[in-house]
Amino acid sequence: MASTFAPISLALTTALLLACGNGNGAATDGTTAESTTTDAGTASTTTGTTDVEPTTGAPAGRPNWHEDVAPVVAEHCQGCHIAGGIAPFTMETYEDTRDWAAVMAFDVAEGLMPPWHAVETDACQPPHGFKHDARLSDELKAMFQAWSDNGAPEGDPSLAAPLPTPPSLDLPDPSATAIMASGVTVEKLDNTLDFFNCLSIDPGNETDVFVTGLQLIPGNRKIVHHVLIYVDEAAESAGWANGIKPDCGGSSGLSGKAPLVSGWVPGGLPMEVPADVGIALPAGARLVLNVHYHATGAGPEQDDATGLALRWTTEQPEWVSMFSLLGAPGDGNPLSGPFVIPADTTDHVEEFEWKVTGPGNTDFPDSVEARLWAVAAHMHKVGVDLRVWVEDRDSGAETCLLETPRWDFDWQRVYEVDRPLGDMVRLKSGDTIRVRCVYDNTIQNPGVQEALAEVGLDAPIDVQLGEETLDEMCIGAIGVAVRQP
């Protein structure tokens, strides 16, 4: 993955796409050639394979940058493709973007951009959508394709469409903002570009509170690649020197199980729990940020001071949310043998099941209403697919909650269900939740290549359960809101 950040490899990608199109023989120049690379995409191929121009009802010169593309890019791409952002090129002007038109059309058609990994599959159609779904409509995908096919016209600036205001990344009405106690300096060492540090954050609440919103504040956007946020109820991390546990791998760095509350990726909006729900944060508890720093392209030495804004209420809300980690490490029993992913195997499966219970593994009566409002997947770099689903205690009916069939360690987030609480999946004591993880432990898996490079190996090894980069996990995290008596 590291190499995709280098301008040289991006240029190569473009060249390859162009060469690939020309090799097909049908196209006479670079701009019409691209459509041949996107056959797998949308229905737009009709416009690219002929030199008869008016194949669609679109007026001449449409779509063009000023009237059509710029507002879409502002809304869907500039969260990351902006000066100082994490993406490898900016999309702020026509000049920035023009030469990328073919690759943009290809990436959006394939669903690679904007990044979004909770997708429907044959095995998994969740009954609800998720908030902040980044996927583009077929119309917008076709618009990118048509723009590219027509040679990426600029259009007339005097006809420019108004640009949407970018969504605010700031949490409204925060109660507290806490930034890490001491800075982290990241430098490119040998061939190591990725660093995982766990940071202890003191939210400073003097009494027990209930969190209703949470926003990650990345200190240095050039190197903060993604962040997982855990609750440290016992404040164990207060003992870390300078508040930092270096090289903590893919997890919280704490000794016990720590509930995952959120995951942040660049462009990610603040997490806001549904109305009337709060997440308990006891007085004195800490939060741990597992930060993935990626040093490429950011210069020799970069400093970071990342933190959080939190909104909380001191009054007990009507619903209290808890997070559970199911799988390994987490609650539930393995349905497969010992957790070992042999070297050079594809389609290796680890599966777990958990009978829904209340705190302390006790059953709870049907009068207790529990609703599933958030779900997340967590594996490391050998994983390729994760699915979480629930089987009803009485009917045996199965409801899928999440599948991430194109797993990418770099784009982990918590998916918040986009429904009113009363319409969300209800969990009853005795229902069964299953988590199924698929791994590809061959050198063909780009994640395995990265992980091997990080530890200085050149061939896959047997992978076991653990926290290091070349260990694995299989976790379905669920956020469940329980109505208080």
Ligand code: HEC
């Ligand atoms: C959430 C952040 C984010 C958003 C939103 C986003 N991108 Fe990206 N984009 C990236 C990052 C990061 C990369 C570098 C490759 C990677 O990490 O996957 C990238 C790479 C690309 C590339 C180059 C891929 C290659 O082949 O090298 C293209 C083209 C692209 N994005 C197009 C788009 C378009 C078009 C949109 C909007 C419709 C968009 N992106 C929205 C973060 C984003």
